[in-house]
Amino acid sequence: MRKMRRKGLASMAVQTVASTSNPTVDLGPATALSCRECGHRVPLGPVFACEECFGPLEIAYDFAAYDTEELRKRIESGPANIWRYAPLLPVPADVADKPNINPGWTKLVKADNLARELGVTGGLYVKDDSGNPTHSFKDRVVAQALEAARAFGFTTLSCSSTGNLAGAVGAAAARAGFRSCVFIPHDLEQGKVVMAAVYGGELVGIEGNYDDVNRFCSELIGDPAGEGWGFVNVNLRPYYAEGSKTLAYEICEQLGWRLPDQIVVPIASGSQLTKIDKGLQELIKLGLVEDRPYKIFGAQAEGCSPVSTAFKAGHDVVRPQKPNTIAKSLAIGNPADGPYVLDIARRTGGAVEDVTDEQVVDAIKLLARTEGIFAETAGGVTVGVTKKLIEDGVLDPSLTTVVLNTGDGLKTLDAVAGTGLTATIRPTLESFRDAGLV
Ligand SMILES: Cc1ncc(COP(=O)(O)O)c(C=O)c1O
Numbered sequence: 001m002r003k004m005r006r007k008g009l010a011s012m013a014v015q016t017v018a019s020t021s022n023p024t025v026d027l028g029p030a031t032a033l034s035c036r037e038c039g040h041r042v043p044l045g046p047v048f049a050c051e052e053c054f055g056p057l058e059i060a061y062d063f064a065a066y067d068t069e070e071l072r073k074r075i076e077s078g079p080a081n082i083w084r085y086a087p088l089l090p091v092p093a094d095v096a097d098k099p100n101i102n103p104g105w106t107k108l109v110k111a112d113n114l115a116r117e118l119g120v121t122g123g124l125y126v127k128d129d130s131g132n133p134t135h136s137f138k139d140r141v142v143a144q145a146l147e148a149a150r151a152f153g154f155t156t157l158s159c160s161s162t163g164n165l166a167g168a169v170g171a172a173a174a175r176a177g178f179r180s181c182v183f184i185p186h187d188l189e190q191g192k193v194v195m196a197a198v199y200g201g202e203l204v205g206i207e208g209n210y211d212d213v214n215r216f217c218s219e220l221i222g223d224p225a226g227e228g229w230g231f232v233n234v235n236l237r238p239y240y241a242e243g244s245k246t247l248a249y250e251i252c253e254q255l256g257w258r259l260p261d262q263i264v265v266p267i268a269s270g271s272q273l274t275k276i277d278k279g280l281q282e283l284i285k286l287g288l289v290e291d292r293p294y295k296i297f298g299a300q301a302e303g304c305s306p307v308s309t310a311f312k313a314g315h316d317v318v319r320p321q322k323p324n325t326i327a328k329s330l331a332i333g334n335p336a337d338g339p340y341v342l343d344i345a346r347r348t349g350g351a352v353e354d355v356t357d358e359q360v361v362d363a364i365k366l367l368a369r370t371e372g373i374f375a376e377t378a379g380g381v382t383v384g385v386t387k388k389l390i391e392d393g394v395l396d397p398s399l400t401t402v403v404l405n406t407g408d409g410l411k412t413l414d415a416v417a418g419t420g421l422t423a424t425i426r427p428t429l430e431s432f433r434d435a436g437l438v
């Protein structure tokens, strides 16, 4: 079933590589694209599906020459952004000199107040990716895709987006002098629309949900109208996806080169979660962290919970769902990496759980009230799921736990509409006293 779903994509991928691939491209330690299903290898190029089995392609590297302590020193003396990890990413050696949005090295907040509320004793941290240039973790993946687009000679950047990605692409294209034309569902939050439009690129609303937008982009890629376009999450997806590894690298480095015991990650397509696992595995293989068990937990909103539904049912395929949730950034009903998320949650001893929209809102307020972090709905999903997993005895409160906040609450203000003035008074002490605040 998985393979049938990929068939259409694979034929488009082959067309794309024929017109634009450049086998001599130098992307540092990246050596090839390798099929996640069958291991078939092809040269680095703007392709995303295996010509043999239609499986997804990912970046293969040669890290053999790295000495662990030299690599650690090189990373630690690198810039305070994702390029400190350039030796582990598909980018040219001089990447730091190129115009890019340079995201990353966001705060890992020790969330002691939240820990007290949730009864976590082993150390609770929030990796706060709202601190990126366009206020979501998507800047990490777009920064990678931009370098790949440059290497392959694309001049237009595009994507299908649930909102945050559109803004990240718009900003990166503006900085790097690319044209951008991005596609979103027509009914996204105002904050997402403005954040995507303000950088001056073209922003197109599609009448439909994200899965319709994605289908449309897949068609556009195979059409002359989309020729020469770098779709960051389609034909550049193998490069794009690697950006999420930097979350894993940063978390471990910020913990003093130590693996956390438990990580709670939001799921839309599932790409981010799979690459966090890949990043952790690489750090272990490179000897940068001690090899010990960790658990990865996936978080969804109940109104778009195809992966958590499959996890709870014990299935290894994900049945598509029509999304209906306020967590619009996670509203992908047919998640491309869903089956791999299930594999990772099961292999590491984690789980995939979902929360209602009401629990999402409560969790946004809980995080704001305890830690001064205003998360978007995706952050409400991870905090809400963390709370639920602790209450259900699935997440161990005595272990070091990292919860991801991947976006900024200012983009999803409607979720907390009704939060506002405590009182309206005249500018007099009498009126203040009358309001009952002293
Ligand atoms: C804020 C936020 N968090 C998490 C995700 C999930 O990303 P992925 O599609 O890699 O699962 C998205 C995707 O759009 C997002 O916007």
Ligand SMILES: [Zn+2]
Pocket: 035, 036, 037, 038, 039, 040, 050, 051, 052, 053, 054, 055
């Ligand atoms: Zn294959």
